Amino acid sequence: MFEKKYDVIVVGGGHAGAEAAAAAANLGSRTLLVTMNLQTIGQMSCNPAMGGIAKGQIVREIDALGGYSGFVTDKSAIQFKMLNKSKGPAMWSPRAQNDRMRFAEEWRLALEQTPNLDFYQEMAIGLLVKGNKVVGVRTSLGLEIEADAVVLTNGTFLNGLIHIGEKQFGGGRAGERAATGITEELVDLGFDTGRMKTGTPPRVDGRSLDYDVMIPQPGDDIPERFSYLETPKLTLQRDCHMTRTSAEVHNLLREGFDRSPMFNGRIKSIGPRYCPSIEDKINRFADKDSHQIFVEPEGWNTVEVYVNGFSTSLPEDVQYQALKKVKGFENVKFFRPGYAIEYDYFPPTQLKHTLETKLVENLFFAGQINGTTGYEEAASQGLMAGINAHLKLKEEAPFILKRDEAYIGVLIDDLITKGTEEPYRMFTSRAEYRTLLRQDNADLRLTPRGYELGLASEERMRRMEDKHNKAKSFVDFFKKTSFDPVKVNTILDNVGSAKVTQSDKMFKVFSRPKVKMEHMLELESVSNYVTENQLDTEILEQAEIQVKYSGYIEKEKNNADKLHRLENVKIPENFDYSKLKSLSYEAREKLEQIRPVTISQASRISGVSPADISVLLVFLGR
CATH class of the missing domain: 3.50.50.60 (FAD/NAD(P)-binding domain)
Structure with missing residues (x-):
């Protein structure tokens, strides 16, 4: 074959x-x-x-x-x-x-x-x-x-x-x-x-739900896309909805805890900390009598609905009786119960x-x-x-x-x-x-x-370069172009920011927290630049971030450069950590197990202290 x-x-x-x-x-x-x-x-x-x-x-x-x-x-x-x-x-x-x-x-x-x-x-x-x-x-x-x-x-x-x-x-x-x-x-x-262990909630029939008593969760007014390629724009969207559990729901769920594999010892493995089951939430957050439930449609045409926030491995009858008490789910019909998987x-x-x-x-x-x-x-x-x-x-x-x-x-x-x-x-x-x-x-x-x-296409590279060049040129425009104090003060007054007393570069006033791109576009020179260069919203957003967060970005780049210096200090592949008696016992054990490639990686291992890193650096002649 x-x-x-x-x-x-x-x-x-x-x-x-x-x-x-x-x-x-x-x-x-x-x-x-x-x-x-x-x-x-x-x-x-x-x-x-x-x-x-x-x-x-x-x-x-x-x-x-x-x-x-x-x-x-x-x-x-x-x-x-x-x-x-x-x-x-x-x-x-x-x-x-x-x-x-x-x-x-x-x-x-x-x-x-x-x-x-x-x-x-x-x-x-x-x-x-x-x-x-x-x-x-x-x-x-x-x-x-x-x-x-x-x-x-x-x-x-x-x-x-x-x-x-x-x-x-x-x-x-x-x-x-x-x-x-x-x-x-x-x-x-x-x-x-x-x-x-992980788990999943019940899937239910959307025709059996009462959306009128739930809170709509619409998408963005101007939806973006994930891909940097020219994928289809989302012109029509489906709403999700939100409802909540209640003390009554929690009490019904607790009645099944003795049959829960999470609590009776059948499941011995660890589940996701940040996506807990509904029974885990009730147990861990006993002071809360309500948790959010997000009602998510499974597609454009199907009636199947995903009950986000109600992940559970409780018996199916307990799941059903409790979910019926959630607002909007009074007449719910199950497609399938939730379950846990090890x-x-x-x-x-x-x-x-x-x-x-x-x-x-x-x-x-x-x-x-x-x-x-x-x-x-x-x-x-x-x-x-x-x-x-x-x-x-x-x-x-x-x-x-x-x-x-x-x-x-x-x-x-x-x-x-x-x-x-x-x-x-x-x-x-x-x-x-x-x-x-x-x-x-x-x-x-x-x-x-x-x-x-050789994985990203020529088209991707061309689009990226165009975005980079346009955003950089726009930022440079703000750095080298001066503003009229009278016109800028009108904007600053409207946003509640201190007025300027003399002309300066646009970059300086744009860097202020309350001044946004929409305000800068009120200046004729800025709006003309945008029109003449055909800048779209993606370029405007990119330029605004680079202007307003330039200090933070530069600081993180400097910190990253320091990290790279440690990345350049390689540890020999078959390095014998047992020779370094100055290392802590835990550090030797962890370093032998994980065998880091660089000093930087070694420094991120739990149980390896800064003192241990110093010992390694000395031994490696650094």
């Missing part, structure tokens, strides 16, 4: 697997995507949405590098919102509601149009390994498919176990079987493994920055197998694993993003340096250089890197 040997085999067709397969194939590797069900490629297993706090930045980064998630999201979006607009631009985060069926369809169509990519539907149950190098996969039919590199993106399917109350059964997702065999083989090869993962400290495993050469892990949660986190890892699998085979330098270059860099560095014992979710607070890592400049940061790789 397989006459040729593949360069890269990707196991799993979720968000990580789809991005990995696309990246490797687009870079020129002969790639095979092996998945248990070709009808669920790019499936949104949980909520029908992409982006959100920090996650939206990741989708923009994937798109800037030439990945697929951004334009797939745009083509299937039913609503778009820019979150946190009341805060500074480092916090702005795009989010889209999606048509679940169209999202998966767009992913399938995009992958089918990708050259060098083949597909095969079957369960991969094992790896072919020679020495310490992977050479292919083995399927449930006994087929052995050879490849020079393998990327595992198994999601929640590895020995997946679904819990609904006291009932439990094997499965990787509702209606789909679990994947078996791979965990056991990896353990035999010497890998450490663990178990994690699955195997592999602590990511066993990986290199490329996401290649340390134990087995040319074997890469991406997505929930590494302990993350979320479509966006998975997709970004898949992209990086696909890129690096290709580069490794071509004997080219690895593609690694630093912490000041991308949220993707923060994510991967956190995982392999610190590890995780609970499902890892990205937040803006995890990035120390978040003023540099904004959603609006992901193309400026990363498209040149993607273009250099």
Whole structure:
């Protein structure tokens, strides 16, 4: 059946697997995507949405590098919102509601149009390994498919176990079987493994809900897009709605706690801290008698609705009776109950920055197998694993993003340096250089890197350069153009800012907190410049951010430069930490386990103190 040997085999067709397969194939590797069900490629297993706090930045980064998630999201979006607009631009985060069926369809169509990519539907149950190098996969039919590199993106399917109350059964997702065999083989090869938990809420019939008593949650008046390409503009949007639980709802749910797998010991693994189940919220926040519920449509035409905020593994009868007491859900009809799922993962400290495993050469892990949660986190890892699998085979330098270059860099560095014992979710607070890592400049940061790789297209590069040049010229215009004090004072008076006494450069007055681009456009010279140069809202926003936050941006760049100096201090690959008796016992243990590549990475390991870093620097002659 397989006459040729593949360069890269990707196991799993979720968000990580789809991005990995696309990246490797687009870079020129002969790639095979092996998945248990070709009808669920790019499936949104949980909520029908992409982006959100920090996650939206990741989708923009994937798109800037030439990945697929951004334009797939745009083509299937039913609503778009820019979150946190009341805060500074480092916090702005795009989010889209999606048509679940169209999202998966767009992913399938995009992958089918990708050259060098083949597909095969079957369960991969094992790896072919020679020495310490992977050479292919083995399927449930006994087929052995050879490849020079393998990327595992198994999601929640590895020995997946679904819990609904006291009932439990094997499965990787509702209606789909679990994947078996791979965990056991990896353990035999010497890998450490663990178990994690995630959950999902009930899906209900939207025709049975009373939206009139809920609060509408519309999209933005002028919706943006995720992709930096010319994807379709969203002209029509569907509202989400918000309602709340009550003390009565909480009391009904508590009646089922004795049958909850979370509380009776059936589930022993740790769930996501920042996306807790409704029973966990009631237990942890006992002083609150109400929690928000977001009612999210699953698509343009379907009546299926996702009940965001009501994730649960309680018995189905308890779920039903409690949800009926939520305002607007009095006549609710279930499509399916919520459930929890436990699955195997592999602590990511066993990986290199490329996401290649340390134990087995040319074997890469991406997505929930590494302990993350979320479509966006998975997709970004898949992209990086696909890129690096290709580069490794071509004997080219690895593609690694630093912490000041991308949220993707923060994510991967956190995982392999610190590890995780609970499902890892990205937040803006995890990035120390978040003023540099904004959603609006992901193309400026990363498209040149993607273009250099051969993944970002000529069109992307041209659009990025045009944006860069126009924004820079506009900022330079403010720096070198003087204003008329009389005209500017009219603006300053209207916004409640102190008047000026003499002429100065526009940059100085524009830097004031209360002065916005809309105010500067009241000046004839500024509005003429915008008209003559045909500047769109994206350029205006970019220029405004660069003017108003120039001081913060410069400070973070300086801090990042200091970090890079430590990045340049390499630690020999087989360095013997036991020779350094001045290191603390914990530091020696952690350094031996994680084996950091640079002093900078070593400094971020939990348990390695500044004193330990000083010892290392002295020993390395620095």
